[in-house]
Amino acid sequence: xxxxxxxxxxxxxxxxxxxxxxxxxxxxxxxxxxxxxxxxxxxxxxxxxxxxxxxxxxxxxxxxxxxxxxxxxxxxxxxxxxxxxxxxxxxxxxxxxxxxxxxxxxxxxxxxxxxxxxxxxxxxxxxxxxxxxxxxxxxxxxxxxxxxxxxxxxxxxxxxxxxxxxxxxxxxxxxxxxxxxxxxxxxxxxxxxxxxxxxxxxxxxxxxxxxxxxxxxxxxxxxxxxxxxxxxxx
Amino acid sequence: xxxxxxxxxxxxxxxxxxxxxxxxxxxxxxxxxxxxxxxxxxxxxxxxxxxxxxxxxxxxxxxxxxxxxxxxxxxxxxxxxxxxxxxxxxxxxxxxxxxxxxxxxxxxxxxxxxxxxxxxxxxxxxxxxxxxxxxxxxxxxxxxxxxxxxxxxxxxxxxxxxxxxxxxxxxxxxxxxxxxxxxxxxxxxxxxxxxxxxxxxxxxxxxxxxxxxxxxxxx
Numbered sequence: 445x446x447x448x449x450x451x452x453x454x455x456x457x458x459x460x461x462x463x464x465x466x467x468x469x470x471x472x473x474x475x476x477x478x479x480x481x482x483x484x485x486x487x488x489x490x491x492x493x494x495x496x497x498x499x500x501x502x503x504x505x506x507x508x509x510x511x512x513x514x515x516x517x518x519x520x521x522x523x524x525x526x527x528x529x530x531x532x533x534x535x536x537x538x539x540x541x542x543x544x545x546x547x548x549x550x551x552x553x554x555x556x557x558x559x560x561x562x563x564x565x566x567x568x569x570x571x572x573x574x575x576x577x578x579x580x581x582x583x584x585x586x587x588x589x590x591x592x593x594x595x596x597x598x599x600x601x602x603x604x605x606x607x608x609x610x611x612x613x614x615x616x617x618x619x620x621x622x623x624x625x626x627x628x629x630x631x632x633x634x635x636x637x638x639x640x641x642x643x644x645x646x647x648x649x650x651x652x653x654x655x656x657x658x659x660x661x662x663x664x665x666x667x668x669x670x671x672x673x674x675x676x677x678x
Numbered sequence: 679x680x681x682x683x684x685x686x687x688x689x690x691x692x693x694x695x696x697x698x699x700x701x702x703x704x705x706x707x708x709x710x711x712x713x714x715x716x717x718x719x720x721x722x723x724x725x726x727x728x729x730x731x732x733x734x735x736x737x738x739x740x741x742x743x744x745x746x747x748x749x750x751x752x753x754x755x756x757x758x759x760x761x762x763x764x765x766x767x768x769x770x771x772x773x774x775x776x777x778x779x780x781x782x783x784x785x786x787x788x789x790x791x792x793x794x795x796x797x798x799x800x801x802x803x804x805x806x807x808x809x810x811x812x813x814x815x816x817x818x819x820x821x822x823x824x825x826x827x828x829x830x831x832x833x834x835x836x837x838x839x840x841x842x843x844x845x846x847x848x849x850x851x852x853x854x855x856x857x858x859x860x861x862x863x864x865x866x867x868x869x870x871x872x873x874x875x876x877x878x879x880x881x882x883x884x885x886x887x888x889x890x891x892x893x894x895x896x897x
Contacts, residue, residue: 570844582831591827594890605848
């Protein structure tokens, strides 16, 4: 119970600090963020957009790891875990896409411009969509679990291409791209310590939130399966 | 050599019915003529024709390649296959068949395309050839594996392009880029990185396919 209150306070602090702390030319107080050329006030999205994108990938990774576990053990428990992770991954993927495209309207001038990062988040969205479409198409429990596990492993193999290779060979607008001259890798160089602190607190807070939500989702899947079984038995 | 026998079986049954070849040929003509109609008298840039070229290839592949496994499920012969051959053998046979189908299909597409599109002029033939070969191998591997999933999922035809597109996307994006390089006449030494990506994709997918096919194939 204590950690839930702690998480609530942490996320409250991150939200308030991320939105309200001012960005100034030369930060003196601990609560002032530095002015990054090319990002300016738009830089604040980093506290909310980056954690959602990070959790999209974490959820996908967890879903794949549980898929491998399922194929090794054929235990349907792992399939439920993988499903719960993918459900959350889809939600965070949509959140990352929407926050990113709203941000890009103000930073780059249009909602969507096929930047390599936008291409890769779009591909992730497609993968999640295809995965749920595949699951809904199969009736039998075992077959559903096996085929969707195989598909999630194949799909995971394409992720390195999108996340690590594409953004580096294609020219892009996203901070941290191959030809980014003004913002550069922000996390390492341009953020001052207070901005980094809030950024990492936000990452930690959202990650804990994700694991909590994932645990709840997993439990609810198990419970609904139990109830279904009881109902069918009469 | 069992996989070669399997390939021969598919090849003969294909020659007898000509289902895949006929539908593929018609699909290629339909897809190219739709593009031609929609372009009309507009002048399009050469790099756009390179992109449209891969659109035709992707959708033609999606129309014909799922037959390999779906036909086994439809005829109810997949259980017999499971008894007489190991999963790797079955996959090799089907992959050979699809590979030949993809190469035939894409040679036809390339010929038709270069006849019908005046703007589609390749300047670096060797680069285009390498892209063509590596891209076709990648398409054949991924689509054969997805075809197996589709066949076991109750041969849902509409699901095939949906499932294949995200898997083929890195390959297609890189191939489109390589094709526009070869239209612009960029030397191979400047396109090594992109070629390496396509090669990596092929290797990763073929190893994954052989590792995962057992789980799909065995009920």
